[in-house]
Amino acid sequence: MLKQTIKNFVSRLLAPPPSGPVRLSRDKHGIDRRLVSRHAIKVCEVLNQQGFDAYIVGGAVRDLIVGLQPKDFDVATNATPNQIRPLFRRARIIGRRFQLVHVVFGQEIIETSTFRAPASGTQETDEHGRILRDNEFGTHEEDAVRRDFTINALYYDPLKEEVIDFHQGVADLKNRVVRMIGDPETRFREDPVRMLRALRFQAKLGARIDPATEAPITQLAALIEHVPASRLFDETLKLLTCGHAMDCLRELRRSGLTKSLIPLIDRIFEEDGGEAFVEIALSRTDARVRAGKPISPSFLFAALLWRLVQKRWTALLAQDVQRNEALIRAADSVIDEQMHKLAIQRRHQADMREIWLMQARFERATVRSIWRMMEQPRFRASVDFLQLRAEAREVDSVLAQWWMDLADSGDERRSQMIDTWQAGHAGARRLGSGTTRKRRRRRKPGAGAESTDTADA
Numbered sequence: 001m002l003k004q005t006i007k008n009f010v011s012r013l014l015a016p017p018p019s020g021p022v023r024l025s026r027d028k029h030g031i032d033r034r035l036v037s038r039h040a041i042k043v044c045e046v047l048n049q050q051g052f053d054a055y056i057v058g059g060a061v062r063d064l065i066v067g068l069q070p071k072d073f074d075v076a077t078n079a080t081p082n083q084i085r086p087l088f089r090r091a092r093i094i095g096r097r098f099q100l101v102h103v104v105f106g107q108e109i110i111e112t113s114t115f116r117a118p119a120s121g122t123q124e125t126d127e128h129g130r131i132l133r134d135n136e137f138g139t140h141e142e143d144a145v146r147r148d149f150t151i152n153a154l155y156y157d158p159l160k161e162e163v164i165d166f167h168q169g170v171a172d173l174k175n176r177v178v179r180m181i182g183d184p185e186t187r188f189r190e191d192p193v194r195m196l197r198a199l200r201f202q203a204k205l206g207a208r209i210d211p212a213t214e215a216p217i218t219q220l221a222a223l224i225e226h227v228p229a230s231r232l233f234d235e236t237l238k239l240l241t242c243g244h245a246m247d248c249l250r251e252l253r254r255s256g257l258t259k260s261l262i263p264l265i266d267r268i269f270e271e272d273g274g275e276a277f278v279e280i281a282l283s284r285t286d287a288r289v290r291a292g293k294p295i296s297p298s299f300l301f302a303a304l305l306w307r308l309v310q311k312r313w314t315a316l317l318a319q320d321v322q323r324n325e326a327l328i329r330a331a332d333s334v335i336d337e338q339m340h341k342l343a344i345q346r347r348h349q350a351d352m353r354e355i356w357l358m359q360a361r362f363e364r365a366t367v368r369s370i371w372r373m374m375e376q377p378r379f380r381a382s383v384d385f386l387q388l389r390a391e392a393r394e395v396d397s398v399l400a401q402w403w404m405d406l407a408d409s410g411d412e413r414r415s416q417m418i419d420t421w422q423a424g425h426a427g428a429r430r431l432g433s434g435t436t437r438k439r440r441r442r443r444k445p446g447a448g449a450e451s452t453d454t455a456d457a
Helices: 002-014 038-049 057-068 080-088 142-145 169-174 185-191 195-205 217-226 228-241 245-255 262-272 274-290 295-317 323-339 346-362 367-372 377-389 397-408 411-424 426-442 448-457
Strands: 023-024 055-057 074-077 093-094 100-105 108-114 131-135 156-157 162-165
Touching: 002 185, 023 274, 023 426, 038 055, 038 074, 038 100, 055 057, 057 108, 057 156, 057 169, 080 093, 080 100, 080 108, 080 397, 156 169, 185 195, 185 217, 185 397, 195 217, 195 245, 217 245, 217 397, 228 245, 228 295, 245 274, 262 274, 262 295, 274 295, 274 377, 295 377, 323 346, 346 367, 346 377, 367 377, 367 397, 367 411, 377 397, 397 411
Parallel strands: 074 108
Antiparallel strands: 023 162, 055 074, 055 156, 093 100, 100 108, 156 162
């Protein structure tokens, strides 16, 4: 009897792990269904009613398990895009590398993809192994193999309130481990962006990267240069808005990824006070993320690159370049240099320039220019930027607070503040009043407001 008991115990120890996925009930995974998007649940319900399998997948499941509110919800199913689209009133097929369906519910889009097959060697790749086109559908199990990290290969069935785990992702999530599915070097070559994602999950979840997963990153960092710039912009923005931006930035520098992603950041950190300014800006960004407030990409990149703009502006002023012209040239040169690596969208570039150019006007304002500045779309963002500069002791904190109070006031209070400001600066106005009047008399009637703005600035 004793021998049989020992034999059974040893056989259980040496037995291979159970095949197939682990299915976890609500008491094991802890997801509160009330926090799940009702539109994502609706997509799963409709597909299920039509005889298809459908699950909420990826980052949303990961975040729900650790108690974070997901930013968006994705669905994976065994239905093909052409089978999905007719089932919903507002749905469109998108994607060239891999087709999927966007199901639209008002402001929310539920990205719905068909289960994918793992890399088979037949996909179109570049010379570095990056997959360029991949439209092969697969089974549920194959889709799980194709996911990048174990913590992202989790499927939640909102109808049964069950989590399906193929790769022990829940255990890795609870142990705070970021682990690649499959051979890390091969998977990073297939999609170099996975290196950025590993660092983001490490910072966001307070996790550690599995040593085997981390080992190839420094060696393969240069592969980031072969990723389309627009995609790099999106991934960089995710890094900087994950709530732990400075941690991400330091990890990027340590791994060598900044050289291919934000090459100017190393130079910014080497500038006197450069790292401190970036840290102030990113700490404010993190606070907004954690409070659930929106983030402006324009403001974020304006803060990241400001120290270089400021340095070039100062150098041009030393060459007797006119103040506003010097700032314009400095701003344009920094944006152009960064654009070789990171495709900051044109609308963000325009906003960044406006925020930077407004800084020169805050310190040399007149009554007329104050009212005009308040009409600018990026006025409030520019005032917030001035606050950053005051915290970094670049400008007088009293000046920065006056502009903040002005931005926060109603029209009547603004008029009072500007009248008070005008009385306090009467002497300074008289010093330049003769020159100003003389210049204005020479202008033709109806001269453009732009020239007045330049003189006022």
